Amino acid sequence: MSFFLDSVIMFTSQVLFFGCGWLFFVRQLFKDYEVRQYVVQVVFSVTFALCCTMFELIIFEILGALSSTSRYFHWKLNLYVILLVLIFVVPFYIGYFVVSNIRLLQRQRLLFACVVWFTFMYFFWKLGDPFPILSPKHGILSIEQLISRVGVIGVTLMALLSGFGAVNCPYTYMSYFLRNVTDSDILALERRLLQTMDMIVSKKKRIAMTRRQMYQRGEDQNKQTGFWGMIKSVTSAPSSNLSLIQQEVDALEELSRQLFLETVDLQATKERIEYSKTFQGKYFNFLGYFFSIYCVWKIFMATINIVFDRVGKTDPVTRGIEITVNYLGIQFDVKFWSQHISFILVGIIIVTSIRGLLITLTKFFYAISSSKSSNVIVLVLAQIMGMYFVSSVLLMRMSMPLEYRTIVTEVLGELQFNFYHRCDLIGGTLYLNLLNIEDIPVLKVI
Amino acid sequence: MASLDRVKVLVLGDSGVGKSSLVHLLCQNQVLGNPSWTVGCSVDVRVHDYKEGTPDEKTYYTELWDVGGSVGSASSVKSTRAVFYNSVNGIILVHDLTNKKSSQNLYRWSLEALNKDSSPTGVIVSNGDYDREQFAESTVPLLLIGTKFDQIPENKRNDVLTRNTFLSEDFNAEEINLVGWVISERGIRMHNYSLTGFTDRKRFNFKNLHYD
Numbered sequence: 130m131s132f133f134l135d136s137v138i139m140f141t142s143q144v145l146f147f148g149c150g151w152l153f154f155v156r157q158l159f160k161d162y163e164v165r166q167y168v169v170q171v172v173f174s175v176t177f178a179l180c181c182t183m184f185e186l187i188i189f190e191i192l193g194a195l196s197s198t199s200r201y202f203h204w205k206l207n208l209y210v211i212l213l214v215l216i217f218v219v220p221f222y223i224g225y226f227v228v229s230n231i232r233l234l235q236r237q238r239l240l241f242a243c244v245v246w247f248t249f250m251y252f253f254w255k256l257g258d259p260f261p262i263l264s265p266k267h268g269i270l271s272i273e274q275l276i277s278r279v280g281v282i283g284v285t286l287m288a289l290l291s292g293f294g295a296v297n298c299p300y301t302y303m304s305y306f307l308r309n310v311t312d313s314d315i316l317a318l319e320r321r322l323l324q325t326m327d328m329i330v331s332k333k334k335r336i337a338m339t340r341r342q343m344y345q346r347g348e349d350q351n352k353q354t355g356f357w358g359m360i361k362s363v364t365s366a367p368s369s370n371l372s373l374i375q376q377e378v379d380a381l382e383e384l385s386r387q388l389f390l391e392t393v394d395l396q397a398t399k400e401r402i403e404y405s406k407t408f409q410g411k412y413f414n415f416l417g418y419f420f421s422i423y424c425v426w427k428i429f430m431a432t433i434n435i436v437f438d439r440v441g442k443t444d445p446v447t448r449g450i451e452i453t454v455n456y457l458g459i460q461f462d463v464k465f466w467s468q469h470i471s472f473i474l475v476g477i478i479i480v481t482s483i484r485g486l487l488i489t490l491t492k493f494f495y496a497i498s499s500s501k502s503s504n505v506i507v508l509v510l511a512q513i514m515g516m517y518f519v520s521s522v523l524l525m526r527m528s529m530p531l532e533y534r535t536i537v538t539e540v541l542g543e544l545q546f547n548f549y550h551r552c553d554l555i556g557g558t559l560y561l562n563l564l565n566i567e568d569i570p571v572l573k574v575i
Numbered sequence: 576m577a578s579l580d581r582v583k584v585l586v587l588g589d590s591g592v593g594k595s596s597l598v599h600l601l602c603q604n605q606v607l608g609n610p611s612w613t614v615g616c617s618v619d620v621r622v623h624d625y626k627e628g629t630p631d632e633k634t635y636y637t638e639l640w641d642v643g644g645s646v647g648s649a650s651s652v653k654s655t656r657a658v659f660y661n662s663v664n665g666i667i668l669v670h671d672l673t674n675k676k677s678s679q680n681l682y683r684w685s686l687e688a689l690n691k692d693s694s695p696t697g698v699i700v701s702n703g704d705y706d707r708e709q710f711a712e713s714t715v716p717l718l719l720i721g722t723k724f725d726q727i728p729e730n731k732r733n734d735v736l737t738r739n740t741f742l743s744e745d746f747n748a749e750e751i752n753l754v755g756w757v758i759s760e761r762g763i764r765m766h767n768y769s770l771t772g773f774t775d776r777k778r779f780n781f782k783n784l785h786y787d
Contacts, residue, residue: 319658326618326659333620334636337602341622382617389615389655396651 135199142185143178150177157491158507169504172214172222176511179211180518184479187522191472212275215515219508220249226504253278276519283520286513310398318395322388329381332374339371482521486514580633582623583662586641587684588669589677593722597669598639613643616659639667645680653687660688665716670742672721672735678742681719689715 151174159170186204189195224245228238256278404410450470490510494503586594595617599607602619621637642659644652666688670677721739 319655323658323661326616330618330620330638333618334622337620337622337636385616386614392655392658393651396654397649400651 131196132199132202135195135203138195139182139203143182146178146181146185147174149181150174153177153487154507157487158494159503166226166504168222169226169507172219173507173511176211176214176219176515179207179214180515181483182207183211183518183522184483187479188472188476208276211515211519212279215279215512215519216250216253216275217246219512219515221246223505223508223512224249226508230502230505256281276523279516280520280523283516283518284523286517286520308398310395310402312399315392315395315399318388318392322385322392325381325385325388329378329385332378332381336371336374336378482518486517490514581636581638582664583638583640584665584667585660585663585688586639586667586669587681587688589671589674589680589684590643590645592669592671592674592677594641594643594669597667597720597722598641602639613641616640616642616656656687663688663715665718667718667720669720669722671723672739673723675738678721678738681742685717 151170154170154173158173182203186200186207189200221242225238225242228241228245405414490513494506494510586598588594590612595613596607598617598619599605602621618641619639621639623635623637625631625633625635640659642656644656666685668681668684670681719742721735
């Protein structure tokens with residue numbers, strides 16, 4: 130009976146998450162495009178719902194809600210479904226939509242989509258070879274194989290993203306890096322841009338007029354001598370002149386593009402300078418200094434840990450409690466507080482990582498999508514989101530006290546967790562910076 | 576040659592609707608083989624005989640300024656784009672008939688081009704609410720063109736036509752449907768005209784476009 134009740138609770142929460150994912154998709158991601166293929170929307174919302182369910186199960190684990198057998202069952206179920214989606218469904222649809230965009234392969238879309246999927250599976254499997262994943266106890270198609278590979282990809286992704294964020298964040302925030310841009314610089318550049326455009330226009334006018342005169346002359350001759358007349362009119366002098374002017378026009382157009390991009394850059398810098406003078410700007414400037422020092426210290430610690438092969442055995446919560454009890458002499462009920470503190474800590478990590486990831490996904494989506502490629506990009510983002518969340522579950526194990534780690538260990542089997550934690554130390558501890566990744570400048574223009 | 580008068584026309588619309596293809600078709604009499612994203616602005620020129628055949632015939636250079644980008648671009652891009660909006664004689668607004676959002680964004684595009692003096696870096700607050708007062712004083716003629724009509728399946732074509740009627744009402748334009756009149760390889764059709772003082776005779780027979 131309780132199992133049935135628990136299942137109902139889980140199911141309603143999953144439907145709720147599905148609705149949130151749907152809303153996010155419609156309101157934020159796709160607000161400038163029209164949804165023509167509902168499959169994309171459904172797949173994205175399903176991935177989002179499954180990821181949120183995983184986090185929800187962790188929270189329930191800490192709180193001790195629901196009975197432990199039903200929790201275990203739902204963990205396994207959720208894990209199987211999410212692996213199914215991440216490894217079979219999403220890559221297949223990515224291949225299908227990529228192939229649909231290419232005109233040549235339109236006819237045999239399904240066939241080519243399957244080919245793409247098999248290539249993906251091959252590389253996915255090969256990914257596991259250099260890493261210490263395979264142990265003789267497990268068969269080929271066991272869940273540990275799949276999870277471990279997904280984990281590797283996800284952890285690498287997290288490390289890359291947070292490394293990028295770590296470098297980009299201080300660069301964007303600190304005013305030390307801002308060049309000095311005055312209004313007259315911008316005006317001068319705009320004047321050059323307009324002059325270039327005028328030169329392009331006058332050359333194109335010459336080309337158009339010359340072609341018109343050629344055509345008129347050619348028509349007169351055509352009426353008399355037909356085929357030979359046309360040959361004569363084409364080989365006359367103006368045509369070679371035309372190709373010369375056309376080359377000049379091409380060069381000028383390239384110049385105008387460069388000038389436009391430079392002007393955009395200068396305008397953006399000017400806005401950043403104005404922003405840095407406001408109170409908010411000063412606050413972020415200070416944060417930038419703080420973050421850069423924090424990042425440098427973390428990188429230093431990570432290097433030392435790897436060189437001396439240390440992996441932290443205790444989680445921050447227990448260590449924090451130990452410190453307060455031993456050094457500060459405050460006595461309190463360890464068991465009671467460790468549950469609550471770990472709940473709060475894990476909750477904060479989950480919420481900030483979901484929020485940060487969604488914001489980053491939205492920014493990347495706006496920067497790089499167009500009306501043709503929007504479907505493919507949304508699916509790629511769904512794949513990244515799924516892998517990121519699965520691996521953050523793996524890594525979160527370290528942040529939880531021992532008694533809560535058991536279920537994660539039980540469900541995921543005997544993975545080489547140490548390996549993952551070492552990877553995590555390389556860059557994953559900087560994932561707080563993920564929240565603050567800014568736009569990439571060149572991509573803003575398109 | 577340079578003594579001919581010039582007419583500057585802006586071609587605006589969301590990215591991917593077919594502005595560059597349209598401009599290329601109008602000026603070069605050819606279909607654009609490999610369209611790519613327009614960075615900044617690309618200009619093309621067409622020599623046009625205004626009121627040809629009548630005693631008032633005059634030849635003009637029509638410059639089509641095809642401005643790239645989207646309505647939701649960063650404010651730095653918008654202020655740079657504003658440089659191209661000087662002394663404009665006419666605006667062509669292009670939207671994609673297969674993408675409803677591109678028609679909705681046309682209002683914001685026209686505001687950006689016409690109100691360039693008021694707030695180049697400001698945010699347009701009215702998001703989707705149309706205000707006819709904005710267009711009351713402006714004397715710049717507007718032309719609305721819908722592209723990719725042939726990519727709409729047969730059963731939805733009527734809905735698209737009714738939607739376009741509402742759109743041209745919003746812009747206070749007359750509607751002339753030229754469906755089924757122009758057939759080109761890429762299926763670009765001249766769809767609605769809003770003739771408020773623009774040249775009153777434009778023959779868009781694409782078989783021999785030039786020198787008609």
